[in-house]
Amino acid sequence: MQIVLNHTQIHQKITRIAHEIIENSFEEEKIFISGICGNGFKIAQEIGHVISENSEIKATVFEITIDKENPLSAEIKASIDINLIKNEFVVLVDDVVNSGKTMQYALTKILENPTRNIKTVALVDRTHRRFPIKCDFVGLTLSTTIKNRIEVDFSNDESFAYLI
Secondary structure, eight states: OEEEEOOOHHHHHHHHHHHHHHHHTTSSSEEEEEEEHHHHHHHHHHHHHHHHHSSSEEEEEEEEEOSSSSSTSSEEESOOOOGGTTSSEEEEEEEEEEEHHHHHHHHHHHHHHSOOOOEEEEEEEEEOOSSOOOOSSEEEOOOOTOOOOOOOOOSSSSSSEEOO
């Protein structure tokens, strides 16, 4: 197990991503930040906090609940009324993008309504795509073998991203 991002680096990357989102949505009065259940939602909350602290943009953070292993085995749910994002600026966040499957299926929930703009965010992008997903904002792009995994751990006061 090798640390690829330590606690400080993770929070620096999240802060930078939040500022990039501010730069790319400066004309917006409000944006919706959707975090994929688990770490994606934790990162989305932190991005929302940074945006609220550093701009006039009203950031609404919500969670997309999805079975990451088998996305169609259960209903994909949003923690807000999904109709609220109609014709709005939406940001979809996950911790690690590998094949793109989880993000692709999470997008199906968002696309139940027409949106004005959708941007995608990943703390770590492994670039092993099987689905047509490209992240607009990335903390770290990492070339790994197919056998490697990236795990992001927010369970303690100190967060880490590991290459396993």
